[in-house]
Amino acid sequence: MAKFAIDLKSGDIKNEAELIVGIDLGTTNSLVAYIKNGQAEAVKGKNGKSTLVPSVVHFSPEGKIVVGDAAKEKLISDPENTIYSVKRLMGKSYGDVQGVQQYFGYQIIDNDTESLVKIRVKDKFYTPIELSAEILKALKNRIEEELDRVVSKAVITVPAYFNDSQRQATRDAGKLAGLDVLRIVNEPTAASLAYGIGLDQSESHTIAVYDLGGGTFDISILRIQDGVFEVLATNGDTFLGGDDFDRAIVDYWTAENKLDSTQINADKELSQALRLQAEKAKKALSSESEYRGEVNTISCQITREQFDELIQPLVDRTIACCQNALKDAQVQLADIDRVIMVGGSTRVPLVRESVGQTFGQEVYDKVNPDEVVALGAAIQADILAGNQKDILLLDVTPLSLGIETVGGLMDIILPRNSKIPTRVGRRYTTSVDGQRNLKIAVYQGERDLIQHNRKLGEFILKGIPPMPAGLPKVEIQFILNADGILKVKAEELRSNVEQEIEVKPTYGISEEEMALMLIDSIQNAADDMTVRALLEARNEANNIVLSAERFLGQNQEILNEEEIATTRSLTQALRDAVAGTDKDAINQAMETLNTYTAPLAHRAMDFALLEAMKGKQI
Incomplete structure (x- = not known):
């Protein structure tokens, strides 16, 4: 090749x-x-x-x-x-x-x-x-x-x-x-x-990877056999990491100095200064027993023992995730060959000790x-790059495959370089009330707009039961076999109406043409992103305009004249912005309309609940 x-x-x-x-x-x-x-x-x-x-x-x-x-x-x-x-x-x-x-x-x-x-x-x-x-x-x-x-x-x-x-x-x-x-x-x-685990294809391992970074934690149980990495289970917390250790220290200093946490959070400069000071303290306590510092005359002092006590609940949460991952993977502690430590926050001694005790073995942390x-x-x-000849690479898709969405955008379902054979599905819905038919146009290429990509085929999913926009659930599946033949299947899940088409994605494209398509996509990425952002902002804004009009029509009796007039004026301002080409102006108009109507929507919801509960006892 x-x-x-x-x-x-x-x-x-x-x-x-x-x-x-x-x-x-x-x-x-x-x-x-x-x-x-x-x-x-x-x-x-x-x-x-x-x-x-x-x-x-x-x-x-x-x-x-x-x-x-x-x-x-x-x-x-x-x-x-x-x-x-x-x-x-x-x-x-x-x-x-x-x-x-x-x-x-x-x-x-x-x-x-x-x-x-x-x-x-x-x-x-x-x-x-x-x-x-x-x-x-x-x-x-x-x-x-x-x-x-x-x-x-x-x-x-x-x-x-x-x-x-x-x-x-x-x-x-x-x-x-x-x-x-x-x-x-x-x-x-x-x-x-x-x-080096997985490079020797004659070996098989079951390993746990404990990854505690600055903002996220995850534990993965992997089985590695014949050079293939299979994720048996993954668990974790996308809002748990070293940042939370820092926050625990800041909260401790706030309490010790009898400060108002609300005022500190409101003062962005002070809260950031304390956060950075806490980060220094955390790093120091990995090798020292005590830390002393100061921010704007606020005393920042903490011992290793106090720090461990503060973060113990956070570390316990990671251990609970580990136990859940083992359960999901259906493996026993004795099945785990190695425990690999990833992320700067694993340098915290309490973390290493807790993980070692949980898995009953010394953790691997020799690589930085x-x-x-x-x-x-x-x-x-x-x-x-082909520099390790003894390792087998599976066949992959040479170009991305996707469908046309509102505004002529290409929504990639099967990204370039995905391993094949494969099956990928994604759910869509209708954009118009009562829509009975949905056109599915299949494209191949790397650009954001379908006009710059290669059309492979299209079909119409007919007979969707008439429903309000957004209610139908249409699942589109891309099934690509080992010969590179793509089957595209669409099904409306509420009614089980379905349709499919079969195409050969790479037919008629040479290696050189593929390379040039790729160069073209990368060189035009910034322009494509600008156009995509504008089209997405317009699509989003049009949906909000429809919602605002529907809201006014349904809630006239609970809104006063000024509220109705202001909502109409802001909605018209959003329409005017959509007619232009400045996506930031559209986003600004959307934000203004949403900010104004949010309390009105809450009032309407409260009113609807009161009406629904009239004459009923709880």
């Missing part, structure tokens, strides 16, 4: 040795690694101090975007324009994170829909994909400076529990950063590879826990 090294600066295909890098896109820190003289090595920055790039993005008053250590310094002085822990938001809607928004120093927008979250910085709205792309660009620049060559291909790791939308969001972030993401690899798989996932990703990348 021919291979192409893509120079994204010139757009040329170059003939040089294949280089694919491994990237750990982390909640707190991110790293990039590659194989140097046969060994995986994480890349340090220009100063040579650390391999870690803080996953922090700062927007300066001049509009400059800064990533890493320089951005982290702005967490105290400019928290509203400094974004951290963006990985926690990948593939999430506002409903998924609204209970913990107070922990973020920046503004997450409540758009009252199931759409993916947006982060507001000044008058602009960013998606987690765009922010993650900035971190990936910084990593790409770091390794290009190290090697003095263009790097265009990468393997990126994600938690084993990431769903399809979170994995696709990670791929999109890579593309936006100018990277061809050849494979999304589970973090526990990468950690195993870093320890901050770097182990990135190093494993580099090994996986080296395998993909």
